Amino acid sequence: MKKTVDYKKNSNKILLKDRLDRKFYIEAKPNELFSSILNRNHIPLDAVIVRRNGEVIDDWLMRYSPKDNYIIEMVRAYHLPDFLSLLRLWDTNIYQQPIKADDQAYYTRRHFLHDSQNGDYKSTQSTFNKQDFVAYIENLFADGVKRETLIDENEHISLAISGGRDSLALGYLLNNTKESLPSFSVTSIHVSTFSKEKETSFAAEIAQKFGYSHRNISDSEVRNVFNFKIPTYEVMEKVKYDYNKAYSIGTAHAIMRGVVEYYSKVNGINKIAFGLMCEDIVTSILKSKFIGSPFLGPFKRKWGEFELIYPLWSITKKELTLYLEAIVPEHNTQGSPTQFDRGALDRDIYYLLADTLTTIFPGSAYQLFKGHQKETEYHNISLDYKQCENCQSTFNDSYKVDSNMHVDDSLCDLCKLLEKMNLIK
Numbered sequence: 001m002k003k004t005v006d007y008k009k010n011s012n013k014i015l016l017k018d019r020l021d022r023k024f025y026i027e028a029k030p031n032e033l034f035s036s037i038l039n040r041n042h043i044p045l046d047a048v049i050v051r052r053n054g055e056v057i058d059d060w061l062m063r064y065s066p067k068d069n070y071i072i073e074m075v076r077a078y079h080l081p082d083f084l085s086l087l088r089l090w091d092t093n094i095y096q097q098p099i100k101a102d103d104q105a106y107y108t109r110r111h112f113l114h115d116s117q118n119g120d121y122k123s124t125q126s127t128f129n130k131q132d133f134v135a136y137i138e139n140l141f142a143d144g145v146k147r148e149t150l151i152d153e154n155e156h157i158s159l160a161i162s163g164g165r166d167s168l169a170l171g172y173l174l175n176n177t178k179e180s181l182p183s184f185s186v187t188s189i190h191v192s193t194f195s196k197e198k199e200t201s202f203a204a205e206i207a208q209k210f211g212y213s214h215r216n217i218s219d220s221e222v223r224n225v226f227n228f229k230i231p232t233y234e235v236m237e238k239v240k241y242d243y244n245k246a247y248s249i250g251t252a253h254a255i256m257r258g259v260v261e262y263y264s265k266v267n268g269i270n271k272i273a274f275g276l277m278c279e280d281i282v283t284s285i286l287k288s289k290f291i292g293s294p295f296l297g298p299f300k301r302k303w304g305e306f307e308l309i310y311p312l313w314s315i316t317k318k319e320l321t322l323y324l325e326a327i328v329p330e331h332n333t334q335g336s337p338t339q340f341d342r343g344a345l346d347r348d349i350y351y352l353l354a355d356t357l358t359t360i361f362p363g364s365a366y367q368l369f370k371g372h373q374k375e376t377e378y379h380n381i382s383l384d385y386k387q388c389e390n391c392q393s394t395f396n397d398s399y400k401v402d403s404n405m406h407v408d409d410s411l412c413d414l415c416k417l418l419e420k421m422n423l424i425k
């Protein structure tokens with residue numbers, strides 16, 4: 001391998017020595033925190049130690065001073081500088097693939113493909129102009145739906161439609177690829193309680209445009225499903241103040257899911273499509289691993305008497321956004337999240353992990369999905385699905401068997417909480 005030094009040493013460059021004794025120089029600003037220098041250069045804090053005039057210092061707390069001599073040493077031998085250069089997190093001449101400057105380029109999709117021949121990954125990329133990108137996303141979507149047989153011939157599905165970017169993109173993609181999908185009909189279900197007026201009208205507009213039979217669920221209908229004593233909005237406020245933000249987003253999602261299940265059942269539909277896209281599913285898998293709650297799937301999952309499908313699984317949020325921008329820029333809007341949507345640290349951790357994973361390991365989501373599918377389908381984890389006595393929505397608490405949490409068979413998690421707060425009749 002070629003030994004590469006990109007920068008001339010001067011007083012504001014810090015030497016990084018890797019385990020092959022190659023030297024790289026990192027820029028530092030006087031008085032800058034070392035943690036920030038390392039983070040800015042994508043050097044994981046746990047991959048290095050920092051010495052000042054030969055002595056190890058606390059790289060989380062200490063600041064850089066041009067008077068001293070510093071050296072960053074890697075604690076493990078792997079090709080971090082090469083890899084960071086390959087990912088373009090570092091701009092060095094280690095990897096200088098010829099870059100075709102193309103004024104029309106709209107998006108480049110990158111993949112590290114696993115080569116079973118030599119057991120290693122191979123880095124690939126394809127660049128699209130706007131028109132090719134639209135065709136590519138539509139193919140990707142239709143292939144993803146067919147390969148995992150998410151929709152059967154002549155099926156009637158319900159579509160949970162919030163009117164936000166994800167469900168709109170799902171509406172457009174289902175419509176724009178219908179020639180290459182099995183034939184199906186759609187009942188769209190919108191729970192207006194959690195949407196802005198604009199989203200509610202987008203949802204209705206899309207439904208009309210694509211000939212869906214549309215249900216706009218009013219707040220009193222939501223109240224009836226859950227037997228709320230007070231308006232849904234006030235229930236959410238109470239959950240938010242008496243518990244915390246993590247509960248509040250979970251509550252909003254549980255209410256929406258419960259209502260969509262309820263009205264699907266009323267219409268005799270047992271397949272429900274949700275607008276979860278690639279990173280949402282990565283996040284759900286990661287979270288399920290970290291906290292030990294089951295997430296089956298990942299492309300579709302049995303859910304009591306329902307089957308939930310995630311047709312957007314192959315497409316990232318960025319790709320959805322670019323797709324809408326290319327075909328209907330007037331619908332490509334996403335307001336700030338509502339106060340119930342903000343979530344807590346929990347949400348930030350998993351989304352940053354998911355985004356970081358695909359940044360440093362392009363295309364890894366597909367491998368994660370396939371691996372997860374093998375694990376959950378082949379290992380045949382059986383789960384006991386129950387129906388909540390209050391809201392009728394589906395839940396399972398199989399994973400709580402050995403927690404010391406009180407397990408009540410009759411109510412879903414949300415209704416247990418609401419009952420405790422005396423909010424349901």
Ligand SMILES: [Zn+2]
Nearest residue numbers: 388391412415
């Ligand atoms: Zn319930």
